[in-house]
Amino acid sequence: MASWHSVPIHVAYEVLGWSAFVSWSISFYPQVILNFRRKSVVGLNFDYAVLNLVKQIFYLIYNCSLYFSPAVKKQYGNKFGHKQMNPVALNDIAFSVHAVLLSAFTLYQIAIYDRGNQKLSKMAAGLTVIVILTSAVCVCIAFPHHHWLWLISIFNVIQVALTIIKYIPQAVMNFMRKSTEGWSIGLVLLDFFGGVANFLQMIMQSIDQGSWKNIYGNIGKLLVAVVSILFDIIFICQHYCLYRHSKDNKSTDQQLSENASNHAEV
Secondary structure (H helix, E strand, C coil), X not given: CCCCCCHHHHHHHHHHHHHHHHHHHHCHHHHHHHHHHHCECCCCCHHHHHHHHHHHHHHHHHHHHHHHCHHHHHHHHHHHCCCCCCCCCHHHHHHHHHHHHHHHHHHHHHHHCECCCCCCCHXXXXXXXXXXXXXXXXXXXXXXXXXXXXXXXXXXXXXXXXXXXXXXXXXXXXXXXXXXCCCCHHHHHHHHHHHHHHHHHHHHHHHHHCCCXXXXXXXXXXXXXXXXXXXXXXXXXXXXHHCCCCHHHCCHHHHHHHXXXXXXXX
Protein backbone atom coordinates (compact mmCIF):
# COMPACT_ATOMS: atom_id res chain seq x y z
CA MET A 1 0.00 0.00 0.00
CA ALA A 2 1.13 3.55 -0.74
CA SER A 3 2.28 6.12 1.82
CA TRP A 4 1.31 9.75 2.34
CA HIS A 5 3.04 12.48 0.32
CA SER A 6 1.93 15.47 2.37
CA VAL A 7 1.95 15.65 6.16
CA PRO A 8 -0.63 18.50 6.37
CA ILE A 9 -3.05 16.60 4.12
CA HIS A 10 -2.49 13.44 6.16
CA VAL A 11 -3.30 15.37 9.35
CA ALA A 12 -6.43 16.83 7.71
CA TYR A 13 -7.42 13.32 6.62
CA GLU A 14 -7.13 11.98 10.16
CA VAL A 15 -8.94 14.96 11.70
CA LEU A 16 -11.82 14.67 9.23
CA GLY A 17 -12.00 10.90 9.67
CA TRP A 18 -12.22 11.00 13.44
CA SER A 19 -14.57 13.99 13.27
CA ALA A 20 -16.85 11.83 11.13
CA PHE A 21 -16.51 9.02 13.67
CA VAL A 22 -17.42 11.30 16.58
CA SER A 23 -20.37 12.90 14.77
CA TRP A 24 -21.78 9.65 13.41
CA SER A 25 -21.23 7.80 16.70
CA ILE A 26 -22.79 10.49 18.88
CA SER A 27 -25.70 10.70 16.40
CA PHE A 28 -27.06 7.43 17.79
CA TYR A 29 -27.44 8.76 21.33
CA PRO A 30 -30.11 11.50 20.94
CA GLN A 31 -32.59 8.88 19.70
CA VAL A 32 -31.61 6.41 22.42
CA ILE A 33 -31.93 9.11 25.10
CA LEU A 34 -35.23 10.32 23.66
CA ASN A 35 -36.61 6.78 23.76
CA PHE A 36 -35.43 6.37 27.36
CA ARG A 37 -36.93 9.65 28.56
CA ARG A 38 -40.28 9.02 26.89
CA LYS A 39 -40.28 5.29 27.71
CA SER A 40 -41.73 5.08 24.23
CA VAL A 41 -40.54 4.48 20.67
CA VAL A 42 -43.67 5.88 19.04
CA GLY A 43 -42.53 8.04 16.12
CA LEU A 44 -39.41 5.97 15.46
CA ASN A 45 -39.99 3.89 12.34
CA PHE A 46 -39.27 0.22 13.02
CA ASP A 47 -38.42 -0.50 9.39
CA TYR A 48 -35.66 2.11 9.65
CA ALA A 49 -34.32 0.59 12.88
CA VAL A 50 -34.20 -2.99 11.56
CA LEU A 51 -32.76 -2.13 8.14
CA ASN A 52 -30.19 0.13 9.78
CA LEU A 53 -28.89 -2.73 11.93
CA VAL A 54 -28.64 -5.06 8.92
CA LYS A 55 -26.88 -2.34 6.92
CA GLN A 56 -24.38 -1.65 9.72
CA ILE A 57 -23.53 -5.36 10.03
CA PHE A 58 -22.70 -5.59 6.33
CA TYR A 59 -20.69 -2.37 6.52
CA LEU A 60 -18.73 -3.76 9.49
CA ILE A 61 -17.90 -6.96 7.60
CA TYR A 62 -16.76 -4.94 4.58
CA ASN A 63 -14.57 -2.55 6.56
CA CYS A 64 -12.94 -5.20 8.74
CA SER A 65 -12.24 -7.48 5.78
CA LEU A 66 -10.58 -4.77 3.69
CA TYR A 67 -8.64 -3.35 6.64
CA PHE A 68 -7.42 -6.52 8.38
CA SER A 69 -7.43 -9.39 5.85
CA PRO A 70 -4.13 -9.85 3.94
CA ALA A 71 -5.96 -11.91 1.27
CA VAL A 72 -8.54 -9.20 0.63
CA LYS A 73 -5.90 -6.44 0.59
CA LYS A 74 -3.86 -8.46 -1.91
CA GLN A 75 -6.89 -8.90 -4.19
CA TYR A 76 -7.64 -5.18 -3.86
CA GLY A 77 -4.06 -4.38 -4.89
CA ASN A 78 -4.27 -6.73 -7.86
CA LYS A 79 -7.42 -4.93 -9.05
CA PHE A 80 -6.63 -1.29 -8.34
CA GLY A 81 -2.83 -1.30 -8.10
CA HIS A 82 -0.52 -2.12 -5.20
CA LYS A 83 0.57 1.52 -5.00
CA GLN A 84 -2.92 2.60 -3.97
CA MET A 85 -3.72 3.32 -0.33
CA ASN A 86 -6.22 1.28 1.61
CA PRO A 87 -9.53 3.17 1.27
CA VAL A 88 -10.71 1.95 4.69
CA ALA A 89 -9.41 3.92 7.67
CA LEU A 90 -9.25 2.94 11.33
CA ASN A 91 -12.04 5.40 12.12
CA ASP A 92 -14.27 3.43 9.71
CA ILE A 93 -13.69 0.29 11.78
CA ALA A 94 -14.37 2.12 15.04
CA PHE A 95 -17.58 3.61 13.69
CA SER A 96 -18.87 0.29 12.33
CA VAL A 97 -18.37 -1.54 15.63
CA HIS A 98 -20.07 1.23 17.57
CA ALA A 99 -22.91 1.49 15.02
CA VAL A 100 -23.76 -2.21 15.25
CA LEU A 101 -23.86 -2.08 19.05
CA LEU A 102 -26.05 1.05 19.23
CA SER A 103 -28.36 -0.13 16.43
CA ALA A 104 -28.87 -3.41 18.31
CA PHE A 105 -29.56 -1.49 21.52
CA THR A 106 -32.18 0.61 19.72
CA LEU A 107 -33.98 -2.59 18.72
CA TYR A 108 -33.83 -3.65 22.37
CA GLN A 109 -35.57 -0.38 23.29
CA ILE A 110 -38.24 -1.10 20.69
CA ALA A 111 -38.81 -4.47 22.35
CA ILE A 112 -39.24 -3.09 25.90
CA TYR A 113 -40.83 0.37 25.45
CA ASP A 114 -44.30 1.48 24.43
CA ARG A 115 -44.74 0.91 20.70
CA GLY A 116 -48.29 2.17 20.30
CA ASN A 117 -49.81 0.51 17.26
CA GLN A 118 -46.56 0.54 15.32
CA LYS A 119 -44.99 -2.65 13.99
CA LEU A 120 -42.44 -3.86 11.50
CA SER A 121 -43.84 -3.92 7.99
CA LYS A 122 -43.99 -7.14 6.00
CA MET A 123 -41.98 -5.43 3.27
CA ALA A 124 -39.07 -4.67 5.63
CA ALA A 125 -39.19 -8.18 7.10
CA GLY A 126 -39.25 -9.70 3.61
CA LEU A 127 -36.39 -7.49 2.43
CA THR A 128 -34.29 -8.52 5.43
CA VAL A 129 -34.85 -12.20 4.65
CA ILE A 130 -34.00 -11.67 0.96
CA VAL A 131 -30.78 -9.83 1.88
CA ILE A 132 -29.67 -12.60 4.24
CA LEU A 133 -30.44 -15.36 1.72
CA THR A 134 -28.71 -13.46 -1.09
CA SER A 135 -25.59 -12.92 1.00
CA ALA A 136 -25.55 -16.62 1.93
CA VAL A 137 -25.68 -17.59 -1.75
CA CYS A 138 -22.83 -15.16 -2.52
CA VAL A 139 -20.72 -16.72 0.26
CA CYS A 140 -21.26 -20.16 -1.28
CA ILE A 141 -20.21 -18.83 -4.70
CA ALA A 142 -17.11 -17.02 -3.41
CA PHE A 143 -15.83 -19.69 -1.04
CA PRO A 144 -14.53 -22.37 -3.50
CA HIS A 145 -12.25 -19.94 -5.38
CA HIS A 146 -11.65 -17.48 -2.52
CA HIS A 147 -13.15 -14.51 -4.33
CA TRP A 148 -13.21 -12.48 -1.12
CA LEU A 149 -12.92 -9.03 -2.69
CA TRP A 150 -15.88 -9.80 -4.95
CA LEU A 151 -17.86 -11.02 -1.92
CA ILE A 152 -17.28 -7.96 0.24
CA SER A 153 -17.95 -5.76 -2.80
CA ILE A 154 -21.41 -7.38 -2.96
CA PHE A 155 -21.80 -6.72 0.76
CA ASN A 156 -20.82 -3.11 0.10
CA VAL A 157 -23.49 -2.80 -2.59
CA ILE A 158 -26.05 -4.29 -0.20
CA GLN A 159 -25.22 -1.83 2.57
CA VAL A 160 -25.43 1.12 0.18
CA ALA A 161 -28.83 -0.06 -1.07
CA LEU A 162 -30.02 -0.47 2.51
CA THR A 163 -28.74 3.02 3.34
CA ILE A 164 -31.00 4.43 0.63
CA ILE A 165 -33.97 2.26 1.56
CA LYS A 166 -33.76 2.65 5.36
CA TYR A 167 -34.38 6.42 5.33
CA ILE A 168 -37.48 6.27 3.14
CA PRO A 169 -39.92 4.79 5.73
CA GLN A 170 -39.01 7.47 8.29
CA ALA A 171 -39.35 10.30 5.77
CA VAL A 172 -42.73 8.96 4.62
CA MET A 173 -43.87 8.43 8.21
CA ASN A 174 -43.02 12.05 9.09
CA PHE A 175 -44.95 13.18 6.01
CA MET A 176 -48.02 11.10 6.84
CA ARG A 177 -48.07 12.26 10.48
CA LYS A 178 -47.15 15.86 9.53
CA SER A 179 -44.84 15.69 12.54
CA THR A 180 -41.30 14.68 13.51
CA GLU A 181 -42.13 13.91 17.14
CA GLY A 182 -40.27 10.82 18.31
CA TRP A 183 -37.59 11.27 15.62
CA SER A 184 -34.56 13.01 17.10
CA ILE A 185 -33.37 16.07 15.16
CA GLY A 186 -30.08 15.76 17.08
CA LEU A 187 -29.48 12.45 15.33
CA VAL A 188 -30.12 14.12 11.97
CA LEU A 189 -27.79 17.08 12.52
CA LEU A 190 -24.92 14.91 13.76
CA ASP A 191 -25.46 12.46 10.90
CA PHE A 192 -25.27 15.38 8.46
CA PHE A 193 -21.97 16.67 9.84
CA GLY A 194 -20.57 13.14 9.90
CA GLY A 195 -21.47 12.65 6.25
CA VAL A 196 -19.79 15.90 5.24
CA ALA A 197 -16.61 15.04 7.19
CA ASN A 198 -16.54 11.53 5.71
CA PHE A 199 -16.89 12.90 2.17
CA LEU A 200 -14.10 15.45 2.71
CA GLN A 201 -11.84 12.75 4.17
CA MET A 202 -11.98 10.79 0.92
CA ILE A 203 -11.25 13.95 -1.06
CA MET A 204 -8.13 14.58 1.06
CA GLN A 205 -6.79 11.12 0.28
CA SER A 206 -7.43 11.58 -3.45
CA ILE A 207 -5.67 14.96 -3.49
CA ASP A 208 -2.61 13.54 -1.73
CA GLN A 209 -2.35 10.53 -4.03
CA GLY A 210 -3.24 12.41 -7.20
CA SER A 211 -5.74 9.66 -8.00
CA TRP A 212 -9.46 9.00 -7.62
CA LYS A 213 -9.03 5.22 -7.38
CA ASN A 214 -9.56 5.28 -3.61
CA ILE A 215 -13.03 6.69 -4.26
CA TYR A 216 -14.27 4.26 -6.89
CA GLY A 217 -12.34 1.50 -5.09
CA ASN A 218 -14.57 2.20 -2.09
CA ILE A 219 -17.57 3.78 -3.81
CA GLY A 220 -19.79 2.51 -1.01
CA LYS A 221 -18.23 4.89 1.52
CA LEU A 222 -18.79 7.83 -0.82
CA LEU A 223 -22.39 6.89 -1.59
CA VAL A 224 -23.21 6.38 2.10
CA ALA A 225 -21.96 9.90 2.84
CA VAL A 226 -23.86 11.46 -0.09
CA VAL A 227 -27.11 9.58 0.59
CA SER A 228 -26.94 10.43 4.30
CA ILE A 229 -26.44 14.12 3.54
CA LEU A 230 -29.35 14.23 1.07
CA PHE A 231 -31.82 12.52 3.42
CA ASP A 232 -30.63 14.58 6.38
CA ILE A 233 -31.47 17.72 4.40
CA ILE A 234 -34.97 16.31 3.87
CA PHE A 235 -35.37 15.61 7.59
CA ILE A 236 -34.06 19.06 8.50
CA CYS A 237 -36.60 20.65 6.15
CA GLN A 238 -39.37 18.52 7.65
CA HIS A 239 -38.47 19.46 11.21
CA TYR A 240 -37.63 23.15 10.86
CA CYS A 241 -39.75 24.19 7.88
CA LEU A 242 -42.65 21.91 6.96
CA TYR A 243 -43.80 20.75 10.39
CA ARG A 244 -42.21 23.30 12.72
CA HIS A 245 -45.59 24.59 13.90
CA SER A 246 -46.99 21.15 14.61
CA LYS A 247 -48.09 20.71 18.21
CA ASP A 248 -46.75 17.19 18.05
CA ASN A 249 -43.21 18.48 17.59
CA LYS A 250 -43.05 19.81 21.13
CA SER A 251 -40.28 17.95 22.89
CA THR A 252 -40.92 15.76 25.88
CA ASP A 253 -38.74 17.97 28.04
CA GLN A 254 -40.81 21.02 27.12
CA GLN A 255 -44.03 19.18 27.92
CA LEU A 256 -42.72 18.07 31.31
CA SER A 257 -41.53 21.59 32.07
CA GLU A 258 -44.91 23.07 31.17
CA ASN A 259 -46.74 20.46 33.25
CA ALA A 260 -44.54 21.25 36.23
CA SER A 261 -45.22 24.96 35.84
CA ASN A 262 -48.96 24.39 35.63
CA HIS A 263 -48.93 22.32 38.82
CA ALA A 264 -46.86 24.97 40.57
CA GLU A 265 -49.35 27.69 39.60
CA VAL A 266 -52.25 25.61 40.87
